[in-house]
Amino acid sequence: MSHSVITVETQENVSQKLFIQPPTSGLSLQGRIRIPGDKSISHRALMLGAIAQGQTQIKGLLLGEDPCSTASCFQAMGAEISELNSELVTVTGIGLGNLQEPTDVLNAGNSGTTMRLMLGLLASHPGRFFTVTGDSSLRTRPMSRVVKPLQQMGAQIWGRKDGSLAPLAISGQALKPIHYHSPIASAQVKSCILLAGLLTEGQTTVTEPALSRDHSERMLKAFGAKLDIDPQTHSVTITGPTQLVGQTVVVPGDISSAAFWLVAGAIVPNSELVIENVGVNPTRTGILEALAMMGADIQRLNEREVAGEPVADLRVRSSRLQSCTIAGEIIPRLIDEIPILSVASVFATGTTVIKDAAELRVKESDRIAVMAQQLNKMGAKVTELPDGMEITGGTPLVGTDVDSYTDHRIAMSLAIAALVATGKTTIQRAEAASISYPNFVPTLETVISQ
Ligand code: S3P
Numbered sequence: 001m002s003h004s005v006i007t008v009e010t011q012e013n014v015s016q017k018l019f020i021q022p023p024t025s026g027l028s029l030q031g032r033i034r035i036p037g038d039k040s041i042s043h044r045a046l047m048l049g050a051i052a053q054g055q056t057q058i059k060g061l062l063l064g065e066d067p068c069s070t071a072s073c074f075q076a077m078g079a080e081i082s083e084l085n086s087e088l089v090t091v092t093g094i095g096l097g098n099l100q101e102p103t104d105v106l107n108a109g110n111s112g113t114t115m116r117l118m119l120g121l122l123a124s125h126p127g128r129f130f131t132v133t134g135d136s137s138l139r140t141r142p143m144s145r146v147v148k149p150l151q152q153m154g155a156q157i158w159g160r161k162d163g164s165l166a167p168l169a170i171s172g173q174a175l176k177p178i179h180y181h182s183p184i185a186s187a188q189v190k191s192c193i194l195l196a197g198l199l200t201e202g203q204t205t206v207t208e209p210a211l212s213r214d215h216s217e218r219m220l221k222a223f224g225a226k227l228d229i230d231p232q233t234h235s236v237t238i239t240g241p242t243q244l245v246g247q248t249v250v251v252p253g254d255i256s257s258a259a260f261w262l263v264a265g266a267i268v269p270n271s272e273l274v275i276e277n278v279g280v281n282p283t284r285t286g287i288l289e290a291l292a293m294m295g296a297d298i299q300r301l302n303e304r305e306v307a308g309e310p311v312a313d314l315r316v317r318s319s320r321l322q323s324c325t326i327a328g329e330i331i332p333r334l335i336d337e338i339p340i341l342s343v344a345s346v347f348a349t350g351t352t353v354i355k356d357a358a359e360l361r362v363k364e365s366d367r368i369a370v371m372a373q374q375l376n377k378m379g380a381k382v383t384e385l386p387d388g389m390e391i392t393g394g395t396p397l398v399g400t401d402v403d404s405y406t407d408h409r410i411a412m413s414l415a416i417a418a419l420v421a422t423g424k425t426t427i428q429r430a431e432a433a434s435i436s437y438p439n440f441v442p443t444l445e446t447v448i449s450q
Pocket of ligand 1: 041185187212359
């Protein structure tokens with residue numbers, strides 16, 4: 001029956017309009033969901049596998065467009081990667097320092113993680129020349145946050161606006177180690193410098209103002225890198241050069257994808273969803289803490305550890321939500337979940353304040369401006385702050401024409417909002433979801449019950 005709630009119209013084989021119209025009697029969500037593999041871990045498994053010695057087996061890789069961009073860049077530099085699938089991908093690594101000079105521009109597509117992490121490796125390959133670009137969104141995103149520290153290490157990188165915008169050209173060099181005090185808590189910045197440090201003689205340290213996701217640290221250690229972590233000061237030191245050795249990586253489900261179902265299950269009346277195999281690394285579980293503060297009924301079931309990452313099943317039931325303030329050290333631990341948290345806040349009593357999240361303005365879109373505009377079009381009360389939003393809950397949403405701005409997390413957040421709006425919502429450029437969650441719409445169809 002759910003097919004009448006959701007319709008997809010594809011234009012020119014690419015652009016998709018997603019129509020969502022709940023029945024006037026409402027709908028509920030029921031079922032068990034297996035979410036796709038973690039995007040951050042998928043990128044890192046492909047990259048470390050490519051530069052390690054020997055074979056890396058990856059189970060549960062995310063088949064989204066972003067990891068595909070990473071795979072094609074490293075294939076162009078000599079790594080052998082079997083056909084991408086979520087069962088088993090085999091990467092035959094080329095060994096430390098052996099990335100080959102590609103004969104064409106490396107294209108990171110929409111993926112900031114691909115470009116920023118890869119830059120650390122390219123900059124530290126002496127005698128080789130690389131050019132990197134990305135799609136129209138990525139070409140507007142700040143690269144100076146990684147280019148500056150790499151230049152302090154002796155890197156030679158050129159690009160528009162003093163090397164801060166892609167396309168970038170890189171002439172690989174033997175770098176010198178530094179201690180970098182990052183002004184932002186960013187796993188992409190931290191990982192870029194650690195990867196540059198991997199090939200650099202001596203100790204390279206990154207200190208960040210708050211702890212960002214630590215997947216690079218976990219995986220680098222598992223592959224044999226020499227890493228020292230000081231949790232007190234949020235510092236990581238890598239001693240290079242160290243040869244990495246191929247490993248088996250089991251990628252858990254992406255909590256950033258689970259977040260859409262957690263909020264959907266909480267705000268759609270009479271719902272109960274179980275989301276299986278979700279990565280619950282503490283550097284990523286800010287969303288669970290924020291939703292708990294808001295009163296969401298979410299339980300962790302079957303907690304376990306899989307290949308060095310904590311995993312659980314999550315059960316969510318419809319809940320009465322209340323407002324809260326989300327700010328400070330929790331922000332880097334839920335940065336990608338703020339668009340869907342803003343949807344949850346629309347259904348919470350009181351005014352939710354989200355602060356210290358200016359980073360959202362330089363993601364795949366300006367997520368503060370876009371979410372505020374699109375939710376307000378639907379009747380919400382959202383005020384933009386320079387570094388966040390104020391959302392006053394309790395106003396009913398009304399279906400209308402909204403736009404993802406080609407940002408995957410905006411597309412999916414608006415689809416969840418549409419489930420609890422009256423009338424029909426049209427989401428323009430909804431195909432963006434496939435960047436991180438290619439099966440989002442079919443999964444939504446399976447859990448809708450009328
Ligand atoms: C990511 C880190 C985060 C996150 C991005 C993925 C990663 O970015 O927003 O989606 O895989 O390292 P920052 O580290 O720049 O905050």
